[in-house]
Amino acid sequence: MSEMLGIDFMQRALLAAFLVGLAAPLVGVFLVQRRLALIGDGMGHVALAGVAVGVWAGQSPVWTALIGAVIAAVVVELIRSSASANGDVALAIIFYGGIAASVVIIAKSSRGTPASLTAYLFGAITTVTPGDLWVFGVLTVVILAVVAVLRWRLFAVASDEEYAQSAGLPVLALNLALAILTAVTVVVSMRIVGLLLISALMIVPNAAAQLIGRSFRSALAWAVAIGLVCSVGGVVVSYAADTPSGGTIVLLAIGVFLVAAVGSAVRSRLARAAGARHDEAEGHGHEHGPGCGHEAIPHGDHVDYVHDGHRHAPHGAHYDEHSDEDSDEPARAHEHSVGAQLREGGSR
Amino acid sequence: MRVTGPAPVIELRGATFGYGERAVVTDIDLTIRAGEVVLVLGPNGSGKSTIAKGLFGLTDLLAGEVDVFGMPRASFRDYPRLGYVPQRHTLASSVTVTVAEVVSSGRLSRQSWLGLATRADRAQVRRALELVGLADRASVDVGALSGGQQRRVLIARALAGEPDVLVMDEPTAGVDIANQHGLVEVLARLVAEGLTLVVVTHELAAFADLVTRVVVVDGGRIAFDGSRDEFVATGSEVLHDHDWHHHLDRPTRWSPVLSAEGPLSQGGSRS
Structure with a gap:
């Protein structure tokens, strides 16, 4: 371990990995929410064309990739928001145009061969230069700052665009901001994860976190x-096992997702088993609330309402039957107790 | 019967709304004043939702004028005063979102871009949840709620912005009778607090006791505009192929709610 940390390129690789691991899920959650899980992949394709131009011109490929990805992001979002019938085909043309151009440009370049694109496609830990690290660091700070300021507005637009517009939120500007954030994240990730795999690091941690977190906020914390x-x-692992870093990172993330999926399945099984023991009020048409006419009794973290001699407590979409003595025992058998523990561990 | 005293909160003059070049509703004249409870009725496809969306710029204004709180809609910036409850069948999404998180997004239009949620913001979110009777479920995943409860989440989201006027698009569609009652109880409380209500619906029955005025949209035009009583008197002629007016005579179990005082008059439980 200390041997590994003593190597210059490993120090840079670990730092770059930290920046990527932080930024990618933060941006990705809004893509998941908007059902645009694959959009980052397309931007990676266009960023690759930027890389090829950089290699061909002898410039830093990071900057040319950034320019290519940001231009693609803006064009893609404008096409999407125009909701034109051929928008889907237009996106395909842009994305495949990007990857085709990159291969052709590299082949014509004296400085690289199509094989030299592999490191950009799948990530390689030896490739992070000190200059790259500075650029990644600044870009990550920008991503963090923009997400910190805009997160609830991005959330509102992603969850209900029509409502967001009615409330005066600048919907197109916020969608463009998200597209550009995605493009910048793609570029920050290009050395370590690779342009063909970066989308996975934006999406998979969020997919796993959705199985664990009980709120948008806590799921996002889990995703990061x-x-x-x-x-x-x-x-x-990539260093120890001599594997490409991008593939290794993504396989790890998918492993975490599978563990979370199995855990979540087991948990809902247990909750169903416990559900047999928890007592749901039958055919409950009335909605309890303050001033509903039923006596309200505070009961731990919630309020019971006395309804025809029964104590009813809200649970999801229905009501549970509670009694005076059960304040401890059934709560342990309850699905919510698991959720509460996770919530405590996950958020804030 | 129509009150002429209070200032108009919404005024449409010869308004034509549609999408792009295509007009859906034409030449609408409609003035809504503070304190009214207006039901915009009409069969599916009549254009009633198009009018509601037009108030928020969600459909294009092709001709005529729209004033909101005495100001042309295009220059209206005091967004929170005009609350919107869009027609949505489900709040379930690809990510987990709690009731409180959805409702908090209704507060954004009152927050500065760099500002964090203040104590006042959180208090208003809590109050909105209490008003719709969902305070107990603030931390529940919205996807786990029933259809009727999800509608109330959307209402609470609009209430979090402290609107003076609430425009609701089909709030009872797909909601079972028991939950419709709960919904109308909530609205009755809000009206008692002074909220102006515009409800776009094709179900009159649920709102029969609450409504002060009825507007019927048919074929993209206003076919009837009058008080509740005028509508009862002429309803059968206006609504040739519907039986909405039958429901008006039926006493409903939430009638007493209307005459009761608002929730704020019930003591300190809300402070």
Whole structure:
């Protein structure tokens, strides 16, 4: 371990992995929410054309990739928001145009061959230069700052665009901001994860976190934690096992997702078993609330309402039957107790 | 019967709304004043939702004028005053979102871009949840709620912005009778607090006791505009192929709610 940390390129790779693991899930959650899980992949294709131009011109490929990805992001979002019938085909043309151009440009370049694109496509830990690290660091700070300021507005637009517009939110500007954030994240990730795999690090940690978190906020915290562990862990494994870093990181993330999926399935099984023991009020048409006419009794973290001699407590879309004595025992058998523990561990 | 005293909160003069070049509703004249409870009725495809969306710029204004709080819609910036409850069948999404998180997004239009949610913001979110009777479920995943409860989440989201006027698009569509009652109880409380209500619906029955005025849209034009009583008197002629007016005579179990005082008058439980 200390030997590994003593190597210059490994120090840079680990730092870059940290930045990627932090930024990618933060941006990706809004893509998941908008059902645009594959859009980052397309931007990676266009960024690759930028890389090829950089290699051909002898410039830093990071900057040319950034320019290519940001232009693609803006064009893609404008096409999407115009909701034109051929928008889908237009996106396909842009994305495949990007990857085709990159191969052709590289082949014509004296400085590289199509084989030299592999490191950009799948990530390689030896490729992070000190200059790259500075650029990635600044870009990550920009991503964090923009997400911190805009997150609830991005959330509102992604969850209900029509409502967001009615409330005066600048919907197109916010969607463009998200597209550009995605493009910048793609570029920050290009060394470590690779342009063909970066979308996975934006999406998979969020997919896993959705199985764990009980709110948008806590799921996002979980996603960042998972992203960091997989990204930094993937670089370490990549060094030890001599594997491409991008593939290693993404396989780790998918492993975490599978564990979360199995855990979630087991948990809902247990909750169903416990559900047999928890007592749901039958055919409950009335909605309890303050001033509903039924006596309200505070009961731990919620309120019971006395309804024809029964104590009813809200649970999801229905009501549970509670009694005076059950304040401890049934709560342990309850699905919510698991959720509460996770919530405590996950958020804030 | 129509009150002429209060200032108009919404005024449409010869308004034509549509999408792109295509007009859906034409030449609408409609003035809504503070304190009214207006039901915009009409069969599916009549254009009633198009009018509601037009108030928020969600459909294009092709001709005529729209004033909101005495100001042309295009220059209206005081967004929170005009609350919108869009027609949505489900709030379930690809990510987990709690009731409180959805409702908090209704507060954004009152927050500065760099500002964090203040104590006042959180208090208003809590109050909105209490008003719709969902305070107990603030931390529940919205996807786990029933259809009727999800509608109330959308209402609470609009209420979080502290609107003076609430425009609701089909709030009862797909909601079972028991939950419709709950919904109308909530609206009755809000009206008692002074909220102006515009409800776009094709189900009159649920709102029969709440409504002060009825507007019927048919074939992209206003076919009837009058008080509740005028509508009862002429309803059968206006609504040739519907039986909405039958429901008006039926006493409903939430009638007493209308005459009761608002929730704020019930003591300190809300502070």
